[in-house]
Amino acid sequence: MSRRTARIFTSLTAALCALAPVLMVRDAGAQAVLAVPAGLPDWTFNIPGKDQPTAVKIEGIIKAPGSAKQYEATKIAGNANPPDWFPDEHPAAPKVVTGGQGVRFACGSCHLMSGQGHSESADIAGMPAAYIVQQMADYKSGARKDNERMGPISKIVSDDDVRAAAEYFSSLKPSVFVNVIQTATPPRTFIATAGRHRQLLPGGGTEPIGQRILEVPDDPFRTEIRDPHSGFTAWVPLGSVAKGEQLAADGKCTTCHGATLKGKGEVPRLAGLQPLYVARQLFDFRFGSRGGESAAAMKSAAAKLSDDDIIALSAYLGSLPPA
Ligand code: HEC
Numbered sequence: 001m002s003r004r005t006a007r008i009f010t011s012l013t014a015a016l017c018a019l020a021p022v023l024m025v026r027d028a029g030a031q032a033v034l035a036v037p038a039g040l041p042d043w044t045f046n047i048p049g050k051d052q053p054t055a056v057k058i059e060g061i062i063k064a065p066g067s068a069k070q071y072e073a074t075k076i077a078g079n080a081n082p083p084d085w086f087p088d089e090h091p092a093a094p095k096v097v098t099g100g101q102g103v104r105f106a107c108g109s110c111h112l113m114s115g116q117g118h119s120e121s122a123d124i125a126g127m128p129a130a131y132i133v134q135q136m137a138d139y140k141s142g143a144r145k146d147n148e149r150m151g152p153i154s155k156i157v158s159d160d161d162v163r164a165a166a167e168y169f170s171s172l173k174p175s176v177f178v179n180v181i182q183t184a185t186p187p188r189t190f191i192a193t194a195g196r197h198r199q200l201l202p203g204g205g206t207e208p209i210g211q212r213i214l215e216v217p218d219d220p221f222r223t224e225i226r227d228p229h230s231g232f233t234a235w236v237p238l239g240s241v242a243k244g245e246q247l248a249a250d251g252k253c254t255t256c257h258g259a260t261l262k263g264k265g266e267v268p269r270l271a272g273l274q275p276l277y278v279a280r281q282l283f284d285f286r287f288g289s290r291g292g293e294s295a296a297a298m299k300s301a302a303a304k305l306s307d308d309d310i311i312a313l314s315a316y317l318g319s320l321p322p323a
Pocket residue numbers: 028029030079096097105106107108109110111120121122123124127131132133135136145146149150153157162165166268280
């Protein structure tokens with residue numbers, strides 16, 4: 001999508017938002033129109049391309065490797081009834097997470113029952129409960145902007161449900177979910193409409209990475225059926241992991257995020273988060289689309305970062321063990 005189209009979408013969204021909040025909520029599904037805040041790099045937002053050379057087909061009875069469960073594809077489509085492939089791997093989850101009658105946006109549908117989510121959403125496994133509650137409040141107030149997903153969702157979820165979801169996700173233990181690979185020439189990819197994931201172009205070939213981070217599911221089918229055992233590969237520019245480590249040196253990030261960057265008090269874990277997600281957040285802090293009181297420290301930290309610094313820090317953090 002061009003910057004200009006993105007801007008038109010932004011103003012369209014703003015207009016719709018003002019006129020009909022109900023309409024916005026109805027549109028907050030996986031297929032909602034997406035907008036990149038003007039001035040931010042669109043590769044961090046996974047905006048589907050116009051050309052869709054191939055599509056993953058989710059049909060009939062589906063299964064995930066290693067799971068005893070099976071689902072009818074149509075029953076788990078959308079965001080209200082996510083599959084729970086490995087119920088023995090997590091404690092009992094509240095209804096706002098699992099979905100069911102009366103729930104339109106079950107947290108487990110985008111963040112997975114494991115909490116680790118995909119690169120276009122967020123990994124919230126083991127995050128401090130108070131942090132999750134604070135972020136929901138910031139999305140609700142608009143201090144943190146995500147007009148298509150968390151903005152509308154945060155406005156319809158009750159405080160009790162937010163607390164229950166926060167307690168559930170904070171009790172989960174994250175595992176390695178992304179493999180960071182440094183390369184000058186990753187495979188050619190496109191961003192698929194379904195699931196908003198980057199996928200390999202059928203024709204093959206490679207392209208220069210440029211100033212970007214590209215993330216692809218290791219298995220697009222398993223990612224799309226929300227298999228929490230199937231992770232991602234992130235291609236990052238050569239040398240970016242070491243550069244990121246240097247930028248984070250001397251306690252620049254550990255002071256607040258903990259000695260091993262796994263979080264401290266109410267400050268979130270950074271280790272093992274998806275690089276594409278981290279880059280998006282750092283751009284958002286720098287740009288101002290992620291604000292609020294608790295973000296003040298990050299706003300000033302991010303203001304000093306160049307685009308290259310953001311890419312390097314994201315690559316480095318993604319390469320660290322999350323637990
Ligand atoms: C339709 C998909 C979808 C659903 C359903 C959903 N989320 Fe999200 N969530 C997202 C996306 C996309 C982001 C990343 C937005 C961004 O980049 O700021 C996100 C981000 C978040 C974050 C910020 C994470 C961080 O580390 O700062 C929290 C917290 C969160 N969601 C909680 C929830 C809770 C609780 C629920 C259930 C009530 C929920 N989400 C349901 C898509 C979803």
